[in-house]
Amino acid sequence: MSDSEDDGPPQLSPHALAALQEFYAEQRLRADPGADEKYNIGIIEENWLSQFWYSQETALRLAQEAMRAAGDGGRIACVSAPSVFQKLRELQGEGASACIIFEYDKRFAIYGDEFVFYDYNKPLDLPDRIAAHSFDIVVADPPYLSEECLQKTSETIRFLTRAKVLLCTGAVMEEEAARLLGVRMCKFIPQHTRNLANEFRCYVNYDSGLD
Template structure:
């Protein structure tokens, strides 16, 4: 990954809506009976980017958790967690501010809420992103490695006012605790596809996710 890509174009809300409608119609024409199980809106998983979408139930539960923590007028950062971002958009709270920090530029269709993000450059963020301005950060490192987790932890700590919801493999428990002070929750997230590695949620605050399994 590199940060040498062209700048992301900023679309007006009208243009964005028209573009999304066009893509939706195009998908319906090319795959009218297709299964949306592995899609987020119109965007499909890309395994080459280590993308694995959450199940709708998991995405909803994590989105609800983020909303509860952020509160009225809150700000939420989804770092490499497009499933949660998409669910937050579907819940459509006018008072909410949500940003998606993501390497995959297909998500640029979401306009100003999309921030190009390469975990290899954890603090290479646009000036509009102010340090410690998010009530909660939902982070999902794309790779199960301590290096990836360490770099994404830098991003999460920079963005967050304190509260972090991390989703990663169970094998990362010790590293996650050391880097972010998070503890494993009882809630077990699920994906649309069965993954070989056990996946868990971690938080550094008192959470309702710790009373679920």
Template sequence: MSDDGDAPALSSHALAALQEFYSESGARTGPDRFTVGEVEEDWRMSQFWYSDETATRLAEELVREAGEGGRVACVCAPSVYQKLKQGSVLGSDRVAAVVLEFDRRFAAYGDDFVFYDYNEPLALDAPRSFDVVLADPPYLSEECLSKVSQTVKHLSKGKVLLCTGAVMEKLAGALLGVQVCGFLPQHNRNLSNDFRCFVNYPSRLLDAATPPRA
């Protein structure tokens, strides 16, 4: 997440080098033994990881709302995906999770990774009908939120958890029917923007009442 701006793209040379590295790494360790959490925050790609407390709370929310055998999608929210896969959240082993990201380093997560460019919101190599979709648009702009919202609607069976700047509240409500929560998300870096969580369902963990009908 960041202020308005264009997402930097990796050069073809850099992508080839990364793919070679992960191919060699997979051969040494095997995809099932990859340690989730080894991919670290890169602020140059508009990545700002949540604090451990926030990532845990959001992961707990996804597990609770998805239910036994549920499926969750983390759109531009890799730190929450990592928290789910680290096994530190009760019940996380009972849900299936995928991470949608522009950063191809996350290809190290194997089939859980779906390449995602918000400029092409429906160009997805991913199944649909997720029980809960968590989205954290990488930029605070009307264009970015509008396009990410298309992705969310495409993926979601109904429940939506959105994390973005408070300034986007009105647009978020119009696009996704969400309302602001009492829970305040925090980041490892001190960001200047005022961030909030929004949901379209009642949430005890995030302190959100039942949203009004549209």
């Protein structure tokens, strides 16, 4: 990642973004009639920045768990977890304001105030409108499998959450995740649309529905 927001992906108007996404969808469907079901989670799809989208089933399970944990009227923060964010919006309906995505991919700016540009290298560089401990649960998926990335992302998580954390990262990060966030590994194993080289797991610090 760059230290400058200006080094992010090209900025397109919402109209241009919609046209581009339609083009990608048409190309996928021509090559594979089942591609739309496999890859399309929401308006924005897995094609830039080497992102790894969750499968439809995993995105749904994590979104449902986040809603359950947050409770009625609760606030949910998705830190580098775009497919969960889009599934949450789908479940809650258009215009839902209970969920905010913290994401480096500026395509998500089409969501307006529900988007916060986020660079894990600057874990507390957040807009003033984001108050400390203002989210009932934080769903986080650090973009890189490294101790440095987890440490910095954990700073963001601790700032945002009132208490609950749902972390998705590699199994090799179990001890570091427990040390930084007091989380434990769940039985539920998340799946992605692409096969990952490293074993991936979920971690929580509360009584969840993922065990």
